[in-house]
Amino acid sequence: MNNTTSVILAAGKSTRFISKKSKLVHELAGLPVISHVYNTAKKISGKNIIVVCNSQNYYEIKTLIKGCKFVIQKNQKGTADAIEKARNYIKTENFIVLFGDVPLVNSNSLKKLSRNFKNNKIASMILFNSSNPKGYGRVILNNKKVEKVVEEINTSNSEKLIKLCNSGIMMVNKTIFFKNIKFIKYHKEKKERFLPDIFNIYFTKNIPFSFVVSSEDEMSGINNLFDYNKVENLLQRKLVNKFLNNGVLIKNPETSYFSIDTKIGKNVIIEENVKVRKKRDY
Numbered sequence: 001m002n003n004t005t006s007v008i009l010a011a012g013k014s015t016r017f018i019s020k021k022s023k024l025v026h027e028l029a030g031l032p033v034i035s036h037v038y039n040t041a042k043k044i045s046g047k048n049i050i051v052v053c054n055s056q057n058y059y060e061i062k063t064l065i066k067g068c069k070f071v072i073q074k075n076q077k078g079t080a081d082a083i084e085k086a087r088n089y090i091k092t093e094n095f096i097v098l099f100g101d102v103p104l105v106n107s108n109s110l111k112k113l114s115r116n117f118k119n120n121k122i123a124s125m126i127l128f129n130s131s132n133p134k135g136y137g138r139v140i141l142n143n144k145k146v147e148k149v150v151e152e153i154n155t156s157n158s159e160k161l162i163k164l165c166n167s168g169i170m171m172v173n174k175t176i177f178f179k180n181i182k183f184i185k186y187h188k189e190k191k192e193r194f195l196p197d198i199f200n201i202y203f204t205k206n207i208p209f210s211f212v213v214s215s216e217d218e219m220s221g222i223n224n225l226f227d228y229n230k231v232e233n234l235l236q237r238k239l240v241n242k243f244l245n246n247g248v249l250i251k252n253p254e255t256s257y258f259s260i261d262t263k264i265g266k267n268v269i270i271e272e273n274v275k276v277r278k279k280r281d282y
Helices: 033-045 058-062 079-089 107-120 174-183 195-204 225-245
Strands: 004-010 049-053 069-072 094-099 123-129 138-142 145-150 164-173 210-214
Touching: 004 033, 004 079, 033 049, 033 094, 033 107, 049 058, 049 079, 058 069, 069 079, 079 174, 079 195, 094 107, 094 174, 107 123, 107 164, 107 210, 145 195, 145 210, 164 174, 164 195, 174 195
Parallel strands: 004 049, 004 094, 049 069, 123 210
Antiparallel strands: 094 164, 123 164, 138 145, 138 164
16 A cells, blocks of 8 residues: 555644643553554555644654654644645655544554545545544434534534544545645634545535444544543553463453563463563663
8 A cells, every 4th residue: 555645643732631742752552652653654655654743743753753754734723734734745646644643543444444445536534433422523424425524512412422433534535635625614713624524525526435434442542641541551451462362371461561562472471560661772
């Protein structure tokens, strides 16, 4: 899939994440949040990766990831504006939109998205079902196609019951996408242009998004410290399950911690309160 560019949106100010540094550089299993996304993007796009940053987190992120193009969104005018900043650097016919704060997305889901995209060669997106969808954008379907996404604040009582949610991750044809993104208007209150408005624009033009469904856990985003702990726990559980399946006995997984690069031989026993940190280069 190296003929597909990955655009990673990382220009948010992390205002809900109470920290002196960007949430994207905090470590999950020994690796910065955005590095998880970048490593997945490399499996899909090789060197065709664009990271859209803001002027505050640019230097932090640039020290962490190499071999990609950085674009700065100087003014926070929304996700649609962020994508437009990357337009001139997308050299492939198609591209995938990823988010720097959604670190658990894996390459298998993106390959599944790509296969679905090939059916119409216009646009496809990843959805997920949530047992507690509060806070997520709800996806309205019409004849098995995406009609629109309604954000939580705008949902009616009946729409609040919808459990199908928007991950934000999509694959689109570059030419068609940039012909239509100009129709996204500024929201009066926040004075920003939001990317999810593109779904209804495509639907009204009779070129609707198709979709694939992934798990809620994989699509978990990090907005605050509670989300950060949730995602860290999900990642640790994933690592523990991998080791158990490989014949490693972990006595008390809740008290153990593993880095993403941890390797453990078969028949090894891990006692409680064991922490394996990331390998350091000294």
